[in-house]
Structure formats: C-alpha cells, structure tokens
Amino acid sequence: MVVNVHERLVPASASRVGAFLDRVGGPDDLWWPAPAWPAMVLEAPLAAGVLGGHGPIRYRVTEHVPGRSVVFTFDERVGLRGTHRFDVVPRDERSCVVRHVIEARTTGAMRLVWPLAMRWLHDALVEDLMDRVETEAGHPPARPARWSWWVRQVRRATRPRATAVPVPSTALLAQALPQVDASDAFAVPLPKGATRDPLVWADAVFHQPPVWVASLMAARQAVVRLVGIDRAGSEVFDPVARTDDEVLLGIDQSHLGFRASVLCEPERVVVSTVVNLHNRRGRLYWAVVRRLHPAVVRTMLRRAAARVPRETATAR
Structure with missing residues (x-):
C-alpha cells in the first residue's frame, strides 16, 4: 500500500x-x-x-x-x-x-x-x-x-527519444538552398499539451543547449579561424522564414550554407538540417562535423521536448 x-x-x-x-x-x-x-x-x-x-x-x-x-x-x-x-x-x-x-x-x-x-x-x-x-x-x-x-x-x-526520420517535403525546405549536399532529420513525439508554435520549439532546441553541446560550440569558435573558416555568433540560428507550423533558421558562410527546419506536426516535432557545401574547406569541415551532428541534434531535441511550455499561455 x-x-x-x-x-x-x-x-x-x-x-x-x-x-x-x-x-x-x-x-x-x-x-x-x-x-x-x-x-x-x-x-x-x-x-x-x-x-x-x-x-x-x-x-x-x-x-x-x-x-x-x-x-x-x-x-x-x-x-x-x-x-x-x-x-x-x-x-x-x-x-x-x-x-x-x-x-x-x-x-x-x-x-x-x-x-x-x-x-x-x-x-x-x-x-x-x-x-x-x-x-x-x-x-x-x-x-x-x-x-x-x-x-x-x-x-x-526517460526523456522522449529522438529518432531519425526522412526529411519532410515542405515548401520552406524545398527552397531553402540552391543545392543540397547533405541532409538529415530527427523527430520526437509532441508531448501532451505542449505548444505547437515552431518558434518556441526552435528557441528551446537551439538557444538552450546542454552544457556539453555549448562547450562544443565554444570550441568550434576557437578553432575555425585557424583553418580559414568563418566564425558564427548567435545569428546562426536566427529565423529566416516561417509558416504557421514551420520555422526555418540558418546562415550562409564562405565555406557552406545551412538551414535548420523546425516543423510541428500533429503528433511529433521534426528538426531537419540541409547543407550546401561551397568549396573544399566546406567539405573538410562537414566531414568532421557530420560525425557529431546527429548526437548533438538528438540531444537538443530530447532536451527541448522536456522543456517546452504548454499550448495555451497561462493567464493570471
């Protein structure tokens, strides 16, 4: 009892x-x-x-x-x-x-x-x-x-698992980049009662990373200049386009361009990444980053699923 x-x-x-x-x-x-x-x-x-x-x-x-x-x-x-x-x-x-x-x-x-x-x-x-x-x-x-x-x-x-899924076919992703050289997507179940606002999800995924991911990003900033790659600040995850259920973030740099899509579907949230490699530096950079990229996205998406607010804002 x-x-x-x-x-x-x-x-x-x-x-x-x-x-x-x-x-x-x-x-x-x-x-x-x-x-x-x-x-x-x-x-x-x-x-x-x-x-x-x-x-x-x-x-x-x-x-x-x-x-x-x-x-x-x-x-x-x-x-x-x-x-x-x-x-x-x-x-x-x-x-x-x-x-x-x-x-x-x-x-x-x-x-x-x-x-x-x-x-x-x-x-x-x-x-x-x-x-x-x-x-x-x-x-x-x-x-x-x-x-x-x-x-x-x-x-x-016990956080929700982020699983690999096919990259969704959406209007924003279709015109995100002139050419796609690499892409992937991961999804988590939409928590019961959670908001379906893709901007809120994007903030939870990309602006509240766990400590080890933030440390990797800081290390990246310190190293890239040594090999002639542009540094990137917080603007790398600024929204560049959105619809009611999807937001597109990203940046274009000399070595590559990338876009991240956060799509809120009825039963899941999907984070997709598409990359356009501009030159040899971009290809070498992506050859290293793609090894860590899936673990980073899965972790950030699982963390976000445990932190997003409810669908309707509370009122006093």
Missing part, C-alpha cells in the same frame, strides 16, 4: 489559494510545474467524471469541492489502484495548508517501478508544485526544492 503525503503551509488565504486549485489541469493552470514536468491535462473543465493525466499517468476526476479539494482516481492500467488528491485546508485568515496525498496499491510492473523510480519522481514533482503554489500566492519559497541526483538521472533516461 502506498501512502504518500506532501503538505506546505502557505502564507495566503485559503480562498486565494483555492481559486488556483480550481484551475489545475486547465489551459490557465498556475500550479502544475510544467514545462519542467509533463503537463497535467484534463479533457474538459475540472469536474467529476472528467478524464485526464500527466505523462503516462492517467486518471479520472471523482470528486471536486470548489476551492477546497479535488480527488482523482487512477486508471488501473497504470499500475496504481487508488486515488491522489489535493486539499486546501484553512489555518487562519492569512494562511492555509496545501496537501497532496496518494493512497493506492501498486499492481503489475508498478510494484517495482514505484520504489525504484516513480516514487522519487513523484516526490520531486510535488515539491516543485508546492514551490509554484507559494510563488503564485505571492510568497516565493526561501529555499526552492532541488532535484536529487537520482531524479536527474531518471529524468535524463
């Missing part, structure tokens, strides 16, 4: 905090700690009987007391037989306790997954949520929650 309890004393009235509780799982949810975690998405406004979930965890709303509590009953196919709930409990006129409780039995593979991984992920998610509750109430926590080493490793291992 799993009984997991988290609670936080919030220096704000229960009526103020409870108003935010009633928006959980909706497009204007201010509590759920997305995009750091898979968004909670309900299929309709919060009410008994509404289906929803976050990531692979599915459930149904089975009780809702506006401003005070909401109870979700797990879909037993996820390996949990029971409920999780939020409660806002008044302490006095200026404070309340926010509580989250899981009461459930594990079944099937979840008997192993819960103690090894899911419990630790759940604890980290809920503590991040409690930080958001305090922040939205106007009192940011003095010591924000931090993920443990184990949570960071599990999160890294």
